[in-house]
Amino acid sequence: MKPTINFSPTISIVLPTHNGAQYLKQSIESCLKQTYPNIELVIVNDGSTDTTVEIINSFNDARIKYISLPTNKGIVAALNKGFSETTGEFLSWTSDDNCYTVNAFEVMLKTLENEENIDFVYANYHMIDVNGKVLKSGHVENPQGLDRDNYVGGCFLYRRKVYEIIGDFNAEAFLVEDYEYWLRVRAQFCMKKLDDFLYYYRMHGSSLTTAHGLEKIQDQVERIRAAYISPWKQDFLIGKRFFYKKDFSKSRTFLLKSLTMYPFYYQTWRLLIKGILRK
Template sequence: MGTILPDSTEPPRVSMVMPVHNGARWLAEAIESVLVQDFLNFELILVDDASRDDSPRIMAEAAARDPRIRLVTLKDNVGLPAALNHGFAEARGSLHSWTSDDNLLRPAMLGRLVGALDAEPDADIVHADFTLIDEDGTELGRSRVGPIERLLHGNNVGACFLYRARVTEALGGYDTGLFGVEDYDFWLRAARSFRFVELHEDLYLYRKHGGSLTSQRAERIQALTAQIVERAMPDTLPARNRSEILLGLALKSHLRWRLDLVGRAFRADPVHVAARLPQIARWSLAVARNRFAA
């Protein structure tokens, strides 16, 4: 017996956007992971961001097979944030999510996320745990999402999420000038007005590989991260907390940005940084050793 699809004349509950730019290697598998969801009432909006590999053929064939797929083709390569905005401009669902052409949804993902929001009508965004995988799909370990109260310390929303369309509308989509941290910026802005719910279930597979956007743009991402976190800090945030957050960013940043972030932390709270000098010294020595060892 075949799968019974929802009535295509009615708007779907969920709009899932997948931006694609030369992502043929894992694209068919990524698309299939959406199509085999236990929850059926969704649309998959594939945004071809001017791909020059085999991606357009893969997307066209998938769209011909499944009426839940809609294809948006961009003539020029606009980058991930703008491609997401193009996709969500076509979205008909009251719930939004997006995924990448190299990542995979577990079959229960949409059903569990929709269920979580249905159970808490006053919540706006649900985010769930996920597993890291390598190029071959080997599982590397589970990543547990964290409380939104710690969002300034790092993007603990993660890669598996669902949010109401009103969040997209209120925030105006993703900032096209923040390619690489567009999602983190989106969550930082959302946290000012919307309620998040954590779901500690492993519902997604996030692929780590050298060709990923995160790997290719690592240094730029670190610089932008410091920029958006400082911008998101409320004026009422105590100086010690501001200093602690900046030091945390320094510990995770490329060498080029570390001293600058330590300096900003010192200007925020010199006493706090002075108390952490032994730790900073040990960290600096470890950085130097690793640098020369490489």
């Protein structure tokens, strides 16, 4: 028998926005037009000076909870304020320039309801331009991929107990606040990737990623990785990176260093032997 979805749980979506009026309406609509209707949308206006207020006020929907911060506090503060006001049994957040597919939360919730051992699910996405044209598709990876980078993406849903135990986002992880949070989640909860494409991630010149530059973001990723990933795994990942750059000498150096700390990881030995054979 095909499982039926229980329409009683509330899904709370936090949407922080700062001067994001250009795409905000589309983002709000994608949350409210879900095939799963029991949505609580918590919009946090982070000191916007554009037409954000007018756009939010144009929606006459009781599912919207509006919070206004008098000055710009930053995305981490906006997220933490938003989540503190949620009431749903399941939680998520999105950006003011991105959109969900119409069935995104129905699909993700169905997995969480059918698999009680899973606490956090996340899905693939499409990258779009300013006009909504699909540029390419992005595939998320299994939770182990977080050792290398933020492979969770922007489309996810998790149980409230995750938030209650993990707590707030970290202000010191600006630009990679989500990555740092996912690493904390992975350490205590069961995460699962879905093969569905349920999200549209917009590429444009005003996005945080573009504005701050990939190099700065990567520096933050490296700092966060060093704080949460064991030293032997870090050396393995560096050795692996040099291996695929065909710098086998540097690769061996880091792989051997990794083995001195943890000699039981098969992949380290495999890469080391392959590198020796190719020198």
